[in-house]
Amino acid sequence: MATNKQWIYARKPNAQVGPGNFDLREAAMPQPKDGEVLVRTTLLSLDPASRAWMQGQTYRSQLNPGDVMAGWGLGEVVESKAPGFVPGDLVSADYGWQQYAALPGRALTKHDKAHKPEHILGVLGITGLTAYFGLLDVGRPRPGETVLVSGAAGAVGSIAGQIAKLMGCRVVGTTRADKCQWLVDELGFDAAVDYTAGNLVGAIKAACPRGVDVYFDNTGGEVLGAALNRMNVWGRVACCGAVANYDTATPSGGPAGVPGFLVTKRIRMEGFVVMDFYARRREAETALATWVEQGKIKAPVDVVEGFDKMPEALAGMFAGKNRGKLMVRV
Numbered sequence: 001m002a003t004n005k006q007w008i009y010a011r012k013p014n015a016q017v018g019p020g021n022f023d024l025r026e027a028a029m030p031q032p033k034d035g036e037v038l039v040r041t042t043l044l045s046l047d048p049a050s051r052a053w054m055q056g057q058t059y060r061s062q063l064n065p066g067d068v069m070a071g072w073g074l075g076e077v078v079e080s081k082a083p084g085f086v087p088g089d090l091v092s093a094d095y096g097w098q099q100y101a102a103l104p105g106r107a108l109t110k111h112d113k114a115h116k117p118e119h120i121l122g123v124l125g126i127t128g129l130t131a132y133f134g135l136l137d138v139g140r141p142r143p144g145e146t147v148l149v150s151g152a153a154g155a156v157g158s159i160a161g162q163i164a165k166l167m168g169c170r171v172v173g174t175t176r177a178d179k180c181q182w183l184v185d186e187l188g189f190d191a192a193v194d195y196t197a198g199n200l201v202g203a204i205k206a207a208c209p210r211g212v213d214v215y216f217d218n219t220g221g222e223v224l225g226a227a228l229n230r231m232n233v234w235g236r237v238a239c240c241g242a243v244a245n246y247d248t249a250t251p252s253g254g255p256a257g258v259p260g261f262l263v264t265k266r267i268r269m270e271g272f273v274v275m276d277f278y279a280r281r282r283e284a285e286t287a288l289a290t291w292v293e294q295g296k297i298k299a300p301v302d303v304v305e306g307f308d309k310m311p312e313a314l315a316g317m318f319a320g321k322n323r324g325k326l327m328v329r330v
């Protein structure tokens with residue numbers, strides 16, 4: 001009888017997450033009840049937030065040891081007992097890290113097979129929507145302004161930076177040394193800063209000679225402090241995430257002197273969660289799909305092959321191994 005491989009979140013990380021925090025288990029194949037759909041997962045998304053879910057309550061409830069590790073994914077309907085779904089449909093949901101899941105039809109989103117699966121999970125999914133609404137609605141860049149993006153070589157950052165270029169801005173990204181040239185050559189950023197090289201304020205100053213008007217913050221921590229230092233008057237900070245603080249036993253309390261900077265420079269610093277914009281998702285999906293089709297933005301994906309590699313892929317993300325949207329092919 002066929003079984004269902006699952007990655008169980010087994011032990012809370014003391015500091016950095018790694019394969020030791022998970023156990024691989026073979027469970028019975030789930031059986032869909034009335035109103036449910038059995039899905040075979042094909043691609044699973046890796047997200048920095050996965051680490052935060054192990055730590056405590058976020059925008060979703062905390063994970064507890066023994067739970068199937070949570071995670072968004074794409075899959076194919078195998079059997080349907082819910083109206084509106086038939087075998088072969090392409091659907092996404094929070095399946096968790098497992099090969100099969102039985103979920104209520106209302107928990108699933110059906111997708112057009114005309115799009116590449118990697119794009120559905122990346123640029124046309126949460127990643128692209130986060131970049132689109134975070135930059136345009138929260139950051140509100142104007143042509144000619146300078147936009148700084150941290151985590152710029154990652155999933156959200158790579159798209160946010162390219163949208164800012166389309167809006168006529170000068171765009172600078174921060175990442176590790178080995179990805180700086182790639183940002184400029186492949187994704188069309190105007191400059192890139194290695195945030196690990198020291199003197200971050202000086203490096204941002206050199207890369208943004210007219211100061212920073214919009215900072216799209218994926219990292220928090222040291223980059224946030226340096227970015228605030230270089231912000232122009234009436235600047236805007238779109239607080240998307242704080243990946244520098246997720247995978248550590250000693251999260252930073254944030255940069256010193258923040259309120260002072262905010263007051264003297266009249267900076268608007270605003271957090272957002274992509275789901276706040278869910279009602280407008282079609283607008284973003286249409287714009288992003290058009291830009292990708294027309295070659296105006298690239299949608300880099302980093303696909304790790306093999307379900308067995310889930311934990312090491314997650315650890316690799318915090319070591320900065322990914323370029324663009326990280327996912328695992330199951």
Ligand SMILES: NC(=O)c1ccc[n+]([C@@H]2O[C@H](COP(=O)([O-])OP(=O)(O)OC[C@H]3O[C@@H](n4cnc5c(N)ncnc54)[C@H](OP(=O)(O)O)[C@@H]3O)[C@@H](O)[C@H]2O)c1
Nearest residue numbers: 130154155156175176218240241242243244272273274320
């Ligand atoms: N607000 C929302 O609704 C929403 C939705 C989705 C995602 N997010 C947030 O968006 C951010 C980016 O997510 P993503 O999915 O696009 O992930 P990602 O950027 O593709 O992957 C994470 C990247 O973070 C960087 N990083 C790791 N440790 C770091 C550290 N200590 N300091 C600075 N950078 C570090 C690494 O790149 P380097 O090599 O450059 O270090 C790594 O590749 C995260 O903060 C996430 O929580 C927010």
